[in-house]
Amino acid sequence: MQSLASKALLQKYNTSGPRYTSYPTAPMWQDSYNAAAHEKTIRDTNQPLGSNPHPLSLYVHLPFCESRCLFCGCNVVITQQRDQAEKYLGYLFKEMETIANWMDRSRPVVQFHWGGGTPTYLSEEQMARLFKFQTELFQLAPGAEVAIEVDPRVTTPAQIELLKELGFNRISLGVQDFNPQVQEAIHRIQPLDMTAATTEHCRQLGFEGLNFDLIYGLPHQSVESFEKTVRDVIQLSPDRIALYSYAHVPWLSPHQNQIPEAALPESETKFNILQTAQQMLTEAGYLYIGMDHFAKPTDELSLALQSGNLHRNFMGYTVQHGNLPSDLYGFGVSAISGLQGQFAQNWRKLSQYYEAIEAGRIATMRGYELSxxxxxxxxxxxxxxxxxxxxxxxxxxxxxxxxxxxxxxxxxxxxxxxxxxxxxxxxxxxxxxxxxxxxxxxxxxxxxxxxxxxxxxxxxxxxxx
Ligand code: SF4
Structure with missing residues (x-):
């Protein structure tokens, strides 16, 4: 794909920098953009009815996980107490209903996403209830992308069948790396057979899009070990691959202190892993979409790259439907919204999120109005x-x-x-x-x-x- 970058180049450019899922980046957002400010934005951008031509993207954050993977930088709640999920849904429904009442609900939803955490922490009945609630409040556009993040370790075949029945068409599987030594070091044991079985099941059910998330820069990874993972991935043939760089920031995510720093690949090795993976994926027919994404040439992201409809938001690279980017409404703890020119983030702690909703407010913690x-x-x-x-x-x-x-x-x-x-x-x-x-x-x-x-x-x- 391209010549190997020199060590000198790598040393020069391997500095710390944002991933630019937003600009200005989140550390610049302000407490003064609060719930009242965000309510005003929502009301203003939905009045008069029918005046806002931007379609909608909906994101729901489901924060619960059974155990913590050490590399993870997401906002998660580790618990085995399943009743927590039921309590959370109650607050989530209230938040969605309040916001939907300020919106023009005829606006088409072109992107619908459940992320986490582990969305399949919910029971089948809870998933069906949440989906029904959301799709009664908002109108899914024909051909909308309806996507969910799935952890093969905790997702049952019956849950996958239900997702297909409900209308989900894109599944993102968290994979990271197939190497057992790496999996042990990151506290995420997920054998190749398990991922292969989930992949096969999704294929049989006819899901249109299958994504794999991989991470490079994890402990014990080498160019050779990751080559094997990429070979196995190519064999399983997902439609999209996100190849993220592991962000080792223990001062922000203290659980990462459990990762032995000595086992982390040096930056030159890390870069060689990236370049080797890129080369293997492009040789296998994947297109490089940008930064951390690859897709098969027939995938919507590849078509969007070619037609100039590629967009980037908090969910990474996305397809822009029509001439205008969609307004993103994020629901749930820590969720982020991006409405033309304004960003808002919900409270990051469950207790603060609950407190805001209980007080009859929406849960905005901070935000930003772009100049x-x-x-x-x-x-x-x-x-x-x-x-x-x-x-x-x-x-x-x-x-x-x-x-x-x-x-x-x-x-x-x-x-x-x-x-x-x-x-x-x-x-x-x-x-x-x-x-x-x-x-x-x-x-x-x-x-x-x-x-x-x-x-x-x-x-x-x-x-x-
Ligand atoms: S990687 Fe996924 S399953 Fe692991 S802790 Fe993070 S959100 Fe939970």
């Missing part, structure tokens, strides 16, 4: 991460700015990256090279106006490679 300058920079960063190119004329037309003079500060860094082969700078625009796509976070960073404020003793973000 015109933020929107411009957000568009630049999206252009780098999605199509991988910027046309100066396009930005002149959309934002009325002279790109080169407006971002004059960024150009010395970009010129340096051009000399390193990461970007091509032309009179009319910028193109991210195949090598540069491995460093797209670094290429986006010079356009982030807030990054200088966020550097401290302990980095706020994980390493870019």
């Amino acid at each position: 015109a300058e933020d929107r411009l920079r957000q568009a630049v960063i999206l252009a780098i991460l999605c199509p991988g190119k910027i046309s100066y004329t396009d930005f002149q037309q959309r934002f009325d700015v002279d790109f080169k003079s407006h971002f004059a500060d960024a150009f010395p860094k970009l010129e340096d990256m051009a000399a390193d082969g990461l970007v091509e700078l032309a009179e009319t625009g910028l193109i991210v090279t195949p090598l540069g796509r491995l460093f797209s976070r670094n290429i986006a960073m010079p356009f982030d106006a807030y990054l200088p404020q966020l550097s401290g003793d302990k980095p706020t973000f994980s390493k870019t490679v």
Whole structure:
């Protein structure tokens, strides 16, 4: 796919930096954007009825897990007490109902996602009830992506059959790595046979989309060991593969202290694992979508990359349906919403989430209202991460700015990256090279106006490679 990056290049660019699932990034969001502010945003963007042409994406966070995987950076609640899930659903229904009452509910839902945690921690009856509740409140568009994250260790065949019956069409399986030594070190024992059986069952039932999530940079991984995992993955043939970089941030996720640092691959090995995996996947026919995603050429993400409809939000790369990005409504503890120009995040602790809902409020903990300058920079960063190119004329037309003079500060860094082969700078625009796509976070960073404020003793973000 591309030549191996040199060690010197790796050392130069392997700094800490955001993954840019949002711009401005979450550490810049403010407490002053509270529940009242978010209520106003929701009401304003849904009035008068029929005036908001943006479709909807719905995300529900189901935080419960039976045990903790040591690498995990998600907001989870580890419990064996199943009645906790029933209590949570009560609050979730109340939150959804309150928000739906402020919305134009005829807006089509093009993306519907249950994430976690472990969504299949819910019983079949609870899953059916939640799905019914949501689809009675909101209108699923024909052809909507209806997706769920599934942990093969705890998901029963009957649950998968129910998901198919309800109308789910995309299943994301958490895989990480098939190597037993790695699995032991991350406290996630999930033999290849188990993942293969779930995959086979989903195929037999006719799910349209099957995703695998893999992680590189885990303890005991080597290029050779991960090659074997990738060979097994290719054999199982998922439609999409997310290949995430392990973010070792024990100061933010203290349970990661249980991972022996000495067993973590050096950054050069980690990068070689990434490049080898990329090469194997592209040789097997997968297209590199960007940053951490691969898809078969026939998959919607690949088609979106080619047609210019690729988008990026809190759920990673997504397909934009129609001309406009959807408004994302996140429900549940810690869930994030992104409505044109505003971000909001719910309380991260279950007790705080419950307290807000009990008090008759929505559960917004913090948020952000983008300025015109933020929107411009957000568009630049999206252009780098999605199509991988910027046309100066396009930005002149959309934002009325002279790109080169407006971002004059960024150009010395970009010129340096051009000399390193990461970007091509032309009179009319910028193109991210195949090598540069491995460093797209670094290429986006010079356009982030807030990054200088966020550097401290302990980095706020994980390493870019
Ligand atoms: S990786 Fe998945 S199953 Fe493991 S703790 Fe995180 S959310 Fe739970």
